[in-house]
Amino acid sequence: MPRYLATRLLSAVPVMVVVSLLAFALQALAPGDPARILVEASGLNPAPLEAVAAKRAELGLDRPMPERYLLWLTHALRGDFGRSFRSYRPVAALYRERLPATAALAAAAAALTATIALPLGMLAAYHRGRVLDAVAQLVAVAGAAIPGFWLALLLMFLFAVKLRFLPAFGSLTPKGIILPATVLAVQNIAVLTRLTRAAMLDVLSLEFVTIARAKGLREWAVARRHVLPNVLVPVLTVLGLEVAGLMTGAVVVEYVFAWPGIGKMVVDAALLRDVPVVTGFAVAAGLVFVLVNLVVDVTIAAVDPRARRI
């Protein structure tokens, strides 16, 4: 297990290198003089020439590209991602402040997804070709086609404007989290139901299931002891991807519900062309993806000894 863990950690390095190069390239591509924008953002408007020159030297803008990248990287490794073009606050601090709201929303949406998609997918597999199966298929097909932001507006209209029992805009309260979490869950349920059902059917057709049934085990015991552990592997992988997606991909839904999370902040930053905040997001997304995948792989290795072989 320790060796497996070490290999997995090492394989994350190239991913982060490419992500950091991408984030740096975006920053370097952005039009405008970051030194002047930053000095103006710090409150000096119009920016005095010597202050701009000092800032330029501090940011290393007068040096060649490879050197600039290394400088940026050493700062980034220390958790310094520069300052916002608008509020002049450190980007890392902005993300830290917004993280709890996004994490809460992601957790709620993931919990909702798992509690609906797993039973639905499994039952659909057991009831193949019958009504319940058709319902599951419909959920999967419809959920994949409905735009999230549109569903968000429709639910807002129905529950907040017409029925008036849920707040229209997200607040970090149990009631405020229901609508955004539901919208996010709908899209993920579509994917996970389809996958659970397919994985379930795959396992059910294997010989050891027939043997377990033949030796007289009750169906419930077969499902719990023999089928579930095998279904769990693909399901956990996708659920992990979905959580990573929720931490970063909830931008549109957060924006519609004015949810005080990272996604809303990034969209606002993108509209104002606050480059450091936006590129910080690319790094954060890469980091979340790598971490979540690591957790998923280690969990799977713990559940399934076959996965420990490299």
Next chain:
Amino acid sequence: MAAVTESRVGAALSLSSRMPRGRIGGTGWAAIVLLPAIILAVLVGPRFWGHDPLAQRIEIRLQGPSRPHPLGTDQFGRDILARLLVGGRWTLGGATIVCGGVSLIGFVVGALAATGSRRTDALLGRLIEALMALPGLVTALAFTAVLGPSFRNLLVALIVTNWPWYARSYRSLILKERAAPYVESALALGAGQARVLLRHVFPNMVGPAIVLATANLGSVMLNLAALSFLGLGAQPPTPEWGMMINDARPFFQRHPWQMVAPGLCIALTVLGVNLAGDALRDLLDPRAARRHREAS
């Protein structure tokens, strides 16, 4: 979203036959009716529906459905039906351009990886893997924010974020094809790598390419509409569907119908595209279809 793409692309990858031999299921027929109807409406609809999608008439703003305006009017008194018909050209056309561009880049990079040296392959493989680690919407958002919001930049951003999927798929498709007898004989006759690739392998990639692109078109459309909705794509007064929902947002509490129509258009089109993708795969690969039917 990424996971959907992966499973769809994975299914498309299992293509083995080039001759259409499979059957079309019930949902396939639904797609065959739905999708051409939408494409036809978008292509020729504006010619028959005389209203100007940009003509503003403030005196009839925010009206409900009526005979002259079957879907009502928006906040500037523009006819919503006319805007929807033209808007489809932006949403569907934009997504098609993205998928076409991505197919081209994906094929070139995939061919480089499949036919290049071991080191090129490893390097490209790492790059592709790392780029796929980033959620597509995140990178596209960052690109449009940095390049400046416009429809053209949005298309560029979506191409940049989607090509790694295609490159990986084409790489394995080309590797598989290279083992085929006709490739070996062409090489034995002295044809160069590039010639074999373009004259012999490329024509055989057209079928899988269409399946791959169709499988991905729906999610590209959703991302395109979402970013336009955020104001990072098409700019006013362009009647792009996601943009139209954004236009309707300030009025949705009192005039909800204004956003219902464009949303339905997006959902139905994506549904049609997804079903068509499944049907195409089934049609081109009966073996995968049987597996699919048994599994589903």
